[in-house]
Amino acid sequence: MVILTSVLATGALTLTACGSRDDSGDKKNSGSSTTFTIGVDAPLSGENSTTGLGIQYGVQVAVDDANKNNWVPGVKFKVEALDDKAQPANGQQNATKLVGDKTVVGTVGPLNSGVAQSMQQVFASADMVEISPSNTNPELTQGKNWQTDKKRPYKTYFRTATTDELQGSFAADYAANNLKKKKAFVVDDKQTYGAGLAKIFGEQFKKLGGKVVQTDHVNTGDKDFGSLVTKIKNSGADLLYYGGQYDESALITKQLKDAGVKIPLFGGDGMFATTYIDVAGKAAAGDLVTSVGVPVDTLPAAKQFVETYKAKGYKGDYGAYGGYSYDAATAIIKAVKAVKDANGGKLPSDINDLRSKVVEEVQKSDFQGITGKVSFDQYGDTGNKQLTVYQVENGEWKAVHSGTANLG
Template sequence: MSKGLASPLAMLAGLALAGLAFALPASADGAGVKIGVAAPFTGSSAPWGEQFKRGTEMAVKDFNAAGGAAGQQLSYEIGDDVADPKAGVSVANKFVADGVKWVIGHVNSGVSIPASDVYAENGIIQITPASTNPTFTDRGLWNTFRTTGRDDQQGAVAAAYLVKHFQGKRIAIVHDKTPFGEGLAQIVKKGINEKGITEVVFEGINIGEKDYSSLVTKLKEANVDVLYYGGVYTEAGLIIRQMRDQGLQAPLMGGDGLVTTDFGAIAGPGGAGTLMTYTPDPRENPEAKQIVERMRAAGFEPEAFTVKCYASVQILVQSANAIKSTDPEKIAEYMHSGHVFDTVIGKISYDERGDMLQANYVMYVWKPTASGGLDYAGNELTD
């Protein structure tokens, strides 16, 4: 197990990083490239902010050791958007004032979408490892890219699973009224409706609440067999816990908003059996082996979006080295050209919108661990 950065050049060469294995000369004027890391670093979604920081931080250190981007060294600053759209716009404006040119973020689609307008108007390129609402890239902005998939992709997988495994059962759909949660729920609803299944409950909840007993009562009265939830792990965990407290044993299915082991801490043992759509686990990719081992050696589990953040920086650096420029608009043109990037999450190329051509989703199930918690790692379903 590698425990440090003793041989970053060898590691990067092994990843075929488009010239990153060769140190580039430092820029004459000493200029550098400032990266903005935009995510919630406080509040209930703070674990995702930590993932964003860890992944970007390691990438910056590794690529600086290998010569930087087009001869310039990288630095980063974090912006705490507290998972709120208005705060996200404030973060975006601060990045503009601070001279940020590349952004890794945001997490929530409802934050990424308005923030991306600020970035587009100010010459900043944005790659989100987490925002999945189709609107983010469908608007045709020059600067928006993802290292994750779209809700119309994961929603289709969820709907197909429900149709296959819960045919003739009573399906409820609940969402958190956000662009991510409601958008995903609407896609799942459309998918099952097109196959002749009508949900018995469809409604939204208010995020941040702690008592969902009235919702659980409604689900019990509808005698639901499965609950699809469009939202994130905080509310999902509370809903499951309160379902079990009231004797409702129906499983919950959700999207990649559940991808953190903090979900299990909130849901408790009753969260076992929860279903979740997510891309193939980045930790399982052979190209990420050394990075995953180094993070684990440092006491941090690189789950969810950590490795995707590393890949996001990787793509920007590969682009800059290929075109010998760190200019965001030139990098965006190169990324839109169809070039295939070799990254720690696999080969990536982009369509004209900034969506990955290789994105796909699979179904996971949360299972108990030996330590008494829950985890989805290694629990990808094949049927």
């Protein structure tokens, strides 16, 4: 367990405009620069770490680009990445640590919606921006009654990923109209993300004329899904929809196919990782996922990002959220520049004042990122509503359909 303290930035740093002074910095700015930190919270070990590391290094590439190209004259950035192990309690502790570090101007993360719920209040209390590249649960931006009465809970929280309302509906539409599936067995992992996504898929699938023949739940960390496989086998389902992460779903599809049940497993972006295919092996063939946006490898603006990520030998999978992490970090960096420009070329001397103004500037974001246009609506949700269905073909995720969800 990581020991967390409320100590400010470690080391004997001379603070200049709330950041650490680096006398070896930009020579164009009187031979010195101010260093600010962009926090990252994600699972960097254990479950979901393949995806979590993709978030960490997506941010790192953005920070390196900002420093190399002098995006904010007189300011350098560094990354402080903390491991939440996909656990809400860890996320909350990490948020407290980041808020306590007076060089931190904003945070990218977390990966998991359930972890985000434990962090939002901490960042809101400090009036510090938090941008998730991957959280998709609608409640995080639109409140608990989002289906009937949308209200934004925290003005400091944003995301560059679109919501499960769109993702679940997009998957249901593809299952019913493209795959021509009639009977779905719906399973979730009881977590905020998984349960929410599975519920939305089921509701939309029924609206489109499909039948949810049965629902069930599993626990994260489970390895033996024999009883679940038997239920699916006896249900007559022609599709298994799973709300959750790749750790459990890879084992479920393997055990399902080993039992002779040759139906595809369809899931959300929590499954979209190379690890799913590595673990499931040949059993993954034909399985499907939805993920946010369009394939980053196909985006001209992301070409340099992908090349840099690979050249650096960074761990993790950039394919799911690396690009969205890059854009989230870029939004924070651009906000710092906007605050500086609006203040006569100087940064506020008070970190709390700077953080508050960065939140305001992030809300105004309007730029072309590597994943597309980066902007946020009145709830903090991304303006980029595109989604893609991927299917396992020849041992790789292949994009088979891109578009936007029809909620009609």
